[in-house]
Amino acid sequence: MDPLLFERLAQAVEEAVREAEIVLPPDVETALRRATDRETNPVARGEFANILDNLLKARDLRVPICQDTGIPVVYLTVPPTVPVTAELYDAVAAGIRRATRSVPLRPNGVDPISRENSGDNTGAGLPPVHVVPGNVLRVMVLPKGAGSENMSQIRMMMPSQVSDIPRFVVDVVMTAGARPCPPVVVGVGIGGTFDGAAALAKEALLERIDSMDAYEQEICDAINALGIGPMGLGGDTTALAVKVKRGFCHTASLPVAVNIQCWCCRRGVREVVL
Amino acid sequence: MIRLSTPLGAEVLDLRAGDRVLLSGTIYTARDEAHLKILEDGFPFDPAGAVLYHCGPVVDTERNVIVAAGPTTSARMNGLTAPMIDAGVRSLIGKGGMSAEVREALSGRAVYFVFTGGCAALAASCMELVDCHYPELGMAEAVWEIRVRDMPLVVGIDAHGRDLFEDVARSVRERYDQLRL
Incomplete structure (x- = not known):
């Protein structure tokens, strides 16, 4: 793989993770606001107020919305011009490691039996990368909380x-x-x-x-x-x-x-x- | 809104499940490992009137600031909580509710507060990092001593045996039986 493409892909993964961790997609925020407007239970209204306040704070302070920054699940759309090689997966893992330091993410990835933490959210099978054919090289990250x-x-x-x-x-x-x-x-x-x-x-x-x-x-x-x-x-x-x-x-x-x-x-x- | 500050005393006995509270003062994070460590080696702070927060925060250790600090699932601490209350802890903060055994341990002595799950940025914005105890447990499991200002909480389980989660669960079961699918 072209080293410059490797770099751009790793950077895109890092940025996709940062965006996901700090700002909710507009459709999700809209759904939360609609639910808030409909809510009749006073305790629940308080919970929604905290959730919406939290979204504003995360955006303003540029910090993760939730401290469980999750396990990164990666969906990669790959065009015919980009060969699906081991390096493609390496570039994704590199992006996750960078995001772990720069966002920062909580290091959540552990060996399932020894429970030893790799410290950088990568390891055997982590992150899972799902490759789908397409016309552009696009990365979608779904950070999944436990x-x-x-x-x-x-x-x-x-x-x-x-x-x-x-x-x-x-x-x-x-x-x-x-x-x-x-x-x-x-x-x-x-x-x-x-x-x-x-x-x-x-x-x-x-x-x-x-x-x-x-x-x-x-x-x-x-x-x-x-x-x-x-x-x-x-x-x-x-x-x-x-x-x-x-x-x-x-x-x-x-x-x-x-x-x-x-x-x-x-x-x-x-x-x-x- | 009821305002409370730490160390907490008999005023927690006046709280009722569903009350909304703003808490200020010092709180200590404690997850599974911290509970086990405390049971083995003792409290690294005075437990009298103390507040335990079920939380594994993201801490920027270079700048010494709490980056994100929402609550974790309290039920994992069910079997480890009674000795904390016996030692004088006056309140727990977490999410998801706790067992009947914990409800009994709280009775006449302490309360369980709920902080909205996932609201890590909101939590961090009202927190100041003071100290770290048992750092060898790692970032998520260590006991972080934190000063909070106006942390918005709801009383989930009060000191009189009323448990909001149990009330909701009962009503959910009734509604489930009436579902037509």
């Missing part, structure tokens, strides 16, 4: 249980309760394989949350009828949005994955000049 990730679930449902999918999603959010920092965004992956459903659920979290189709809206309304509210203290909004992604699956399978995201639904995007 509080919400830990509340995610996958179920291998039976093909006869299609109508039970909404209830499964509601069950996952109810079981999570206060723990994933509601109001949450719910990514749902339906179909594919065991691993594919989980990947779809995470990709669903990359989508804008200011619109939902009828299916997504129905599930979202059911979740909000529970009244868990911001931080689980009760209130009208428990989910800001439900986003569903589907993939073809085996005729004998129905994998369904639910990936929960906290209200701090971070995304950062940068395009790399070739």
Whole structure:
């Protein structure tokens, strides 16, 4: 890989992480403001006031919105002119290491068994990099916090249980309760394989949350009828949005994955000049 | 809004679940490892009237400032909390609520405050770093001594056994049973 391109890609990753950590995407902030305006519970109104105040403070002070700066999940759109080599992955990891120092990020990456921390948010399989073909070289970073990730679930449902999918999603959010920092965004992956459903659920979290189709809206309304509210203290909004992604699956399978995201639904995007 | 300052005393007994509070004074971060260390080696500060904050902050150690310091999930400290209250700790700050065992330990003595999860910049903006105890535990797990000014909190569990999280969970179960999907 051209060393200058390596440098530009690493820099784009660093900048995408910084943007994601400090400023929420406009559609997420709009969803939070709408939920604030609708909220009738006084404790919940206080929680929303803190959340909106926090967004302003993070932007003004140029500091991360949340101290759990997450695990960086990277989606890379790669044009035909850029070969997918090991260096491409190295450049992404270099960008993550730089962001860890410069933003700064909390070093969250550890060996799963020894729990030893690498100190720079990289390691075996970290960051995960998902490569998709496209026309431009573009990096999208989804920093994923553990509080919400830990509340995610996958179920291998039976093909006869299609109508039970909404209830499964509601069950996952109810079981999570206060723990994933509601109001949450719910990514749902339906179909594919065991691993594919989980990947779809995470990709669903990359989508804008200011619109939902009828299916997504129905599930979202059911979740909000529970009244868990911001931080689980009760209130009208428990989910800001439900986003569903589907993939073809085996005729004998129905994998369904639910990936929960906290209200701090971070995304950062940068395009790399070739 | 009720204003409180540390060290806390019997005034915490007047608080009721759902009350909004602005807290000023000194607080100490403590996550799992810090609790275990305190149980083994003792408090690196006077626990009488103290406030423990369930938090693993991002600290700029070169400039000695708190960069981000929102709360972590308190439930991980459920089994480690009663001895803290026995030692005189008057309040905990965290997110997500705590167990019935903690509710009992708090009874007549202390309260559990909730600080809005994810609001790390808001937290940092009302904090001043004072000291670091047990630094060998690493940035997230060390005990950071912090001076706060008007930290906005909600009483999650009061000293009279009322628990906002338990109230909400009960009502959520009732509403779930009425869902038509």
